[in-house]
Amino acid sequence: MKVVAGSTPIRLMSKSYKIGSDICLNIMRLFLLLVSLVAGFVAIVYPIKAHILCGRRKIIIAVLLIWTIAVGCGSPTAFFNTVFSPDPESEIKFCILLFPQMSHVTIFRYTEFSIFYFVPVIIQVILYTVIGRKLYASTEELHTRFQMRPDSRYRTERTSDTIKARKDVVKMLAASVLVYIICYAPNQIVLFYNTFSPSQFHATWSFMVFSYVVGYINSAANPVLYCIFSQNFRQNFKKYMCCICLGKSKPYRKVLFDSSESRGISRKVVSTRTTMVRE
Template sequence: AFSQVVPTPSLFLHSYLHLFNISSNLSTQSVPFQGSSTLMTAVISLTVFMVGLTGNTLAIYVVLRYAKMKTVTNIYILNLAVADELYIIGLPFLTTQNVLSYWPFGSFLCRVVMTADSMNQFTSIFCLTVMSIDRYLAVVHPIRSTKWRHPRVAKVVSTAVWAVSFVVVLPVVIFSDVQDTFNSCNMNWPEPKNVWSTAFILYTATVGFFGPLLIICLCYLLIVIKMKSSGARAGFTKRRRSERKVTRMVVVIVVVFVLCWLPFFIINIVNLVVIIPESSATAGIYFFAVILSYANSCANPVLYGFLSDNFRQSFRKVLCVRSVRCKANGVDDGDPSAPRTEKTTAHDCIRLSTRNQAYHDPQSSQVVCVSVCLN
């Protein structure tokens, strides 16, 4: 049964399996995932790892590389990307444990992986909470919050977020180890184990998900109230439109986070009350919930690119794929640090690169040049 346990070592063992106790009276003969199923989980896990590692590395680089990207919101996004990347890095270790059905890396690495994984999950939700509070200050108190909404303050707050996350996961630092029962990397709770396990599930769900989510919802409720009241009195200024774009991006990131993590926490809470029967179906459901939490770390860089013009331009610049739109009044080459006041002709555009391809846009009567890095 799944009641506070992982029934066999051949289940996909991800770092949050420490939320469950392993029961010593379970039969080790029942193996829900075998053969092709184990291979499938390994392929999915490694795909998520590669996509997440690439996307978050790119997000980290562009924030550090371009001065224009060092806004308050982007500093928090930088910390979120670092947390996502460190979270993703633990996936190959846990996939190896799943394939081999035991933990081959020793006690020290078990503790390191478990601690890093837990800490960065907490850091993610705390970063989203801070970003939501920042959006509240920017929209509801735009003048009074100016002295607090500064990159230096954002860096101090980010440091505090990491420190708090480490304190919160001290139980994982202390009790994570290689278990004798299945030789798996998990939590070794003292007696009474059931009490410790239940307390930790509730503690993790409250501090690491539902508590911050309540604060986030309150922030956006106040933002909605403010925007409705101000919208009725005044038109949209350029600053207000910009704030709305940033707020929309943060809201979408938060919503995706909740959708990706909610199934996992629901399973944990249900698991405290109801004995979940052991079967391939329930094992598959648990695997889906686990891999969905990792998929969230892959989704975030994609969201940055779709929802932020600056991130999209920076990504194009780093990937050496840039779209240059030549107008009578200026040029947009996708470089977030480039000036926007140059007068550029179609001839100048074509001379930007010997590899450029130029074509005429009949709808806008503009010459569009696409420069592609081929090296």
């Protein structure tokens, strides 16, 4: 006896097509997100070693490894996917997953939960916590350093802006993890509910559409978080939108100067900054 295990992911535009070739793309997108997170972690925590740890060769190896894992994770769908027709006289057919035993369904679902939700959340929490502590510690040291010596008003304002920007980055990291947890939570809640509840929740088409739309909102939410927590992002976004609307752009030149704010804060932080000055 075979058991119907449902189908993921779905195409929202057609109810008759629920499992497509984009399953590997969705898995690959998740792993690329984790690799990008690790790359950002290395760039912030180990900036001196970033060019060694994130070299071109290692990036190529990581991409090939990601695709290999994505194909492996998507293989159960290829092996157990079957075309199902609810009515022999109807032309509408569905792609569903059929497993030989009910225990296989449970194993499959909790494996998906572990690989695609639990492990990514744990990795994000750990890496973002380390990044946040790194930025917060350097911010406190920067604040203490400039409180101990008199300086010009211009330098004090610049230091205050730097401290505020770093605190906003920490808030943005926490918000991004929270958004990720919420956006991918609906299916996980249903999984645990069906496991421990005597009554089963049968997902409707509307619920499946809702769960996947909310999942994609996780990617769309990133620019919104940048706009909320980053003043620099808001200013540059407004500047470029004005340039696009007006069709004009003014020349800029780069000015390099030594930034004493970042000296002594961390041996692994570059001591020069680049700013844009309007001519």
